[in-house]
Amino acid sequence: MTQTQTHTNTAPVLEVRGLTQRFGGLTAVNNFNVTLNHGELAGLIGPNGAGKTTVFNLVSGFYQPSEGDILVCGSNTKGMKPHQVTGLGVARTFQNIRLWNDMSVLDNIRVAQHGRLGYGFFHAIARSGRYRRREDEVEREARELLEVFDLLRFANEYPKNLPYGTQRKLEIARALSSHPQLLLLDEPAAGLNSSDVKDLIRLVRWIHGRFDVTIWMIEHHMDVMMELCEQIKVIDFGQTIAEGTPETVRNHPAVITAYLGDDNI
């Protein structure tokens, strides 16, 4: 399908330099740096409140940083709105699933694709030929994507009626529908039972092989990270305290101290 693309841009998919985010007197992210190259599957972990989701909110344009720069495929996202950052190639999922529950599964995918449509307001209200052609294409692509994810049988269902694990899968499929270069997964295993977690590990590995996308994920389930990630960064109080392979970070003294009393690691 058209999802697989070859990227010729040699800039890193993501380059974050000196990222700092303050909320009043609280520094949630403190001089954070990361570089993700094309095709990486990397992780971001840290204790509760360490600043992980804030980093994702900054990278996806939901927050404007207090300091620092975020470059997506070489373009600085400073001042950009979330939909503009999506346009640069960043897609995400959320800790608490955020599907549009009053729309069908198919429409969840179709609406998510509209940022890429090649027609403006005039073509839409006039229902011009160009509008109809693009709408047909969107419908075809949405069905294709659902089929690839084995979700086509749910096309006319409402997401809220689907099992939780299937909703997670749909949210990831929807994120991929914008053809991202960088997919941010914020705790995709949260709320899943152990069998769904195993399915998720298979799903993420499959997506990484099937789609030409760099994946960065936050996850408290260390076994998920051990299975999937090549590199993991660990933050605490917004600052990097360790990085390396899953095995390295798991045995790192600073990580053990940060997680003391946390059974997840």
Ligand SMILES: Nc1ncnc2c1ncn2[C@@H]1O[C@H](COP(=O)(O)OP(=O)(O)OP(=O)(O)O)[C@@H](O)[C@H]1O
């Ligand atoms: N919009 C906000 N306004 C004020 N404080 C915030 C805001 N967003 C996050 N924080 C604070 O910033 C800190 C980091 O929060 P964040 O959600 O990024 O942590 P986290 O590592 O993702 O935690 P968890 O693993 O529990 O999800 C916390 O102290 C949090 O209360």
